[in-house]
Amino acid sequence: MSDENIIRVAAVVVLDAQQRVLTVRKRGTSRFMQPGGKPEPGESGAATAIREAQEEIGLTLTADQLRPMGSFSAAAANEEKFTVVCENFLVQFHEEAEAILTQLEPAAEIAELQWIPLDELQPREDLAPLLTEEVAPAVGTLLVDNA
Numbered sequence: 001m002s003d004e005n006i007i008r009v010a011a012v013v014v015l016d017a018q019q020r021v022l023t024v025r026k027r028g029t030s031r032f033m034q035p036g037g038k039p040e041p042g043e044s045g046a047a048t049a050i051r052e053a054q055e056e057i058g059l060t061l062t063a064d065q066l067r068p069m070g071s072f073s074a075a076a077a078n079e080e081k082f083t084v085v086c087e088n089f090l091v092q093f094h095e096e097a098e099a100i101l102t103q104l105e106p107a108a109e110i111a112e113l114q115w116i117p118l119d120e121l122q123p124r125e126d127l128a129p130l131l132t133e134e135v136a137p138a139v140g141t142l143l144v145d146n147a
Contacts, residue, residue, distance in 0.1 A: 007076055010048035010087040011036025012066065013139055014059065017095050020115040021139070022104070023131070024056055027111040031077040033128035034135065035059075035110075036086065045087035057104045057113060065091050069142065072135055077128035084130055090139060118143075 011034040014022035023032035035056045039048040046063050053059040066089040076082035093101055106113050121127065121136035 005082050007038070007079065007082050007084045008086075009036050009038050009084060010045035010052070010089070012049040012053050012061065013069070013088060013090045013135060014053070014057075014101075015090065015092045015118070015139065016101055016115065017093060017098065019118045019143070021118055021121060021131075021136070022057070022101075023114050023116055023127070024106065024110045025112040025114070026078070026109045029078045031126055031128045032112075032114055032116070033077055033131050034088075046089060049087075049089045055108045056106070056110045058107055059100070059104055061091060067091070067142075069135070069138055072130060072138065074128075074130035074134050077130065086130055086135075088135055088138070090142060 013034050024035050025032045035053050036049055037052040046066050049066060050061045050063065053061050069088040069090050071085055071087050073083055073085045076084045104113060118136060118139060121132050123132045
């Protein structure tokens, strides 16, 4: 695959105290995915994830909240014949953060937010392949390893 068929992004997995993952659906698309997007020139993956979370869902994050997960790749959800390569970060919120999470709203190009239990992130037509095939299993492994 040529580099021109690769979409490079950074994203954040927002996990709440009930082990639900926050997903977003962009306007004009049908699949939910994690908040994130393409980096600006010279922007790090962490900075991209922080900026995109603020722009897309109104969530203010700091670098020390991000837990690096590594990079994952899969077929792009909304662009045929493209592969997405995503630098992922995990942010876990516990009971004390529930008030923050209930105030999140779709913004920018985001049409809809949806909380989905981690164990229900299985391949299906309304979810991005990267999220269900790569990221969700990695989150599950991280949680088990740190239990």
